Amino acid sequence: MPPANFTIRPATPADVPAVLPMVAAICAHHEALDPERFAMLPDVVQRYERWLPQRAADPRSIFLVADSTGHSTPPAIVGFIVGSMERNIPIYRLDEFAYLHDLWVQPDFRRQGVATALLNEAIARFRAIGAKQIRLETALANEHARRVCETCGFRAATIDLIREI
Template sequence: MTTQDVQVRPAVTADHAAVRALAGELTSGVSTWRPADGVAAAAASWVADACRAADDDDHVLLVACDPDDGLVGFAGASARRHFSGEQEAYLGELVVAPADRRRGVASRLVAGVEAWARSRGLHRVTLDTGTANTAARELYERLGYNAEQVTLTRAIG
């Protein structure tokens, strides 16, 4: 597969099963002290919500499709109000199938989310990722994303 072969487009209902099948990839980079079954359930819930909301005007679900491999990734985003009052796009999910990583698919999906946000008059895209998700953090930094907040946690008993 070359990046030029990959088409990024809005998801249709027929894509939802393949999108859901990739939900487990969202567990990468979550701290190892968090319960794995809870993390997996949350990821599945996020993806199910993204599929349900895909046709809403303030949400988008994009898929990356390769002519030979089918659906190889997806991105889900929504418009929201930041606590500062600014309207922004929130990139809630970004997944590329393991066999298709490091080929520009994620960059194309992020560009698609950014284009969707611009088309709605939004001037910022915000996202969260796990501290240990080094590959994702490197991708976002290469694409010009900057750290804005840090979440700290401590076990107390």
């Protein structure tokens, strides 16, 4: 596929139906990586269907989509990112931080700058609402995601250790 022409824009509730198949894909991807860590509820897509419009309406959240241009009319949504401001426990100097919950780019549009553009726009929007730090998690096995995040200025800070009991 030729390099993507795309636009990053705020998502609206009307975008949610187009994002839901990507939600299903990201959830399946995570479960395949670590079924114990990422054990999803059976109705995860329906939960996102209710949660995403709330993120779109919340001025302290970001929900952005990447629209492809030149590939379909109207443009197709080929990626999304969603995050929100979260409170720290009251022992840290930083009261709150931005947390990126999900980032997804459709496979045909990967390695064309879409994820980087989504991340950079999310960073700019969180900065504009006063965030001083952005956090995210990515699976150890997702080396490409780590590299993309590092190119946008993220650094590894912790390792998530899990033990089933």
